[in-house]
Amino acid sequence: MxxxxxxxxxxxPPGREVRLAPPVPGRLSLLRVSEGDRVRAGDVLAQVDTGPAIAELQQAEAALREATSALEAAQEKRSRTLFLVERGVAARQDAEQDQSAEAAARAAEVRARSALELARRGVGRTSLQAPFDGVVTTVWVRQGEMVDGSTPAVVQISAxxxxxxxxxxxxxxxxxxxxxxxxxxxxxxxxxxxxxxxxxxxxxxxxxxxxxxxxxxxxxxxxxxxxxxxxxxxxxxxDLGPALSVPSSALLPLGDGGVGVARVEEGRVHTVPVRVASEDEGRAIIAGPLTVGESVVVEGGYSLPDDAGVEVVR
Known part of the structure; x- marks a missing residue:
């Protein structure tokens, strides 16, 4: 060859070696891996203290409940005002004000829902998960230490x-x-x-x-x-077909500018031409009329005349 x-x-391969760090700051409350551990995609490797994130989640849930109650109250008030307007008891201006108040309450409820979704994602971002199957090659932070935006990474995973x-x-x-x-x-x-x-x-x-x-x-x-x-x-x-590896010292220069090796057959030396596919660190890949198991002269073959008698030493 x-x-x-x-x-x-x-x-x-590119993209299959990553450094993982939590996007939220906090104390590293859990570290499940060390260098050399094999992990599967989705495994939780480390966890940042979830206390602050959970507190934010609870606040967001309470804010949404308040916003929902305020929206329901605004809707009921608008309905009552419209009922009174239809009977000539209330002014239409009052109904328009109630509609504006309802719209504001609805917008506040939408903002509260968005804040709750962000808080839920914040809780999810407190854990580090393996993105693919691989091995932990480096751990930079110990359990109990603080991590924040200045921390380059907690662990490195390599496929x-x-x-x-x-x-x-x-x-x-x-x-x-x-x-x-x-x-x-x-x-x-x-x-x-x-x-x-x-x-x-x-x-x-x-x-x-x-x-x-x-x-x-x-x-x-x-x-x-x-x-x-x-x-x-x-x-x-x-692909040159059958190819063999021999020491570079076995190669002999031929009169036509090519190279050959001294093949030993029944105690006699016969030079046969070969083609050198590659040569590296004292070994040559050759192709030619040789088969696996045949003997060749690896040192001093250039000094032997063709058909000379030799003894094979293994």
Whole structure:
């Protein structure tokens, strides 16, 4: 497989790492999580003292009851005045004044309802809930401390499935990279290879490095991949069919300008041409007439004539 190598640190995708802080000030009366805890969307993570918010709610409820009573009284008074006007007992001016009073009472009742709704929302804003499934990566405030507008956040939540590896490639290499291309992830200390794909290629060049950012995305349903872990990835630009990895020292220059390897067959050396897909940190990905399990000379093969006898040492 012809491709590119890149290194980086595993992180959550854009928009899947958030800092949470309560929109209302108060004392943090409850903190249910700590760093490393896994949470589900909707879980209550922390709670600000609800006393002030509940007091405001109770005041708003009382104000609405008063406004409703005042509106009912104004409606009854207007009805009585209209009855008297129809019988010539009261002046029409009195009826018009009562209608104005009723309208004012109705507006006051609407304002009271709005204030009650805001108070109810205020009680709801005293709790912090996880916006998505993830893990708690940081807790800044301890239970019992005060939080207000100057507090940047209480907790940070990061999604862990999928994870992304951000790597930089040169501008010429970026021309061959496109979203959807396969990528393979290698993490130190973690066995196996994780398959993923190119999620996005930056439309602009990084002003500091002069390179282009490529975001690689890898599924992580089991949580084997850890946030912040250093990793290497191989972006597959072209599938060459069967490809093998050999030490770079096994590559031999050929007379036609190509490269080959010294394959060992029945104790004899035969140089075979290969195509190098990529090379990184002393290893080369090659394609050619080789199969898994065949032996090649990894050191000093350039000094052996074709058909020379060798002994395979494993």
């Amino acid at each position: 012809r491709g590119l190598w890149g290194t980086g640190v595993l992180s959550a 862990t499935d999928p994870l992304e590896l951000r790597v930089f490639v040169t501008q010429s290499q970026a021309a061959s990279v496109a979203p959807g291309q396969r990528a393979r992830l290698f993490v130190d200390g973690l066995a196996g290879v994780h398959e993923g794909e190119v999620a996005a290629v930056a439309p602009s060049v990084d002003s500091q490095s002069g390179n282009v950012l490529v975001r690689l995305r890898f599924a992580n349903p089991s949580g084997d991949l850890r946030l912040g872990a250093a990793a290497r990835a191989h972006i597959v630009l072209e």
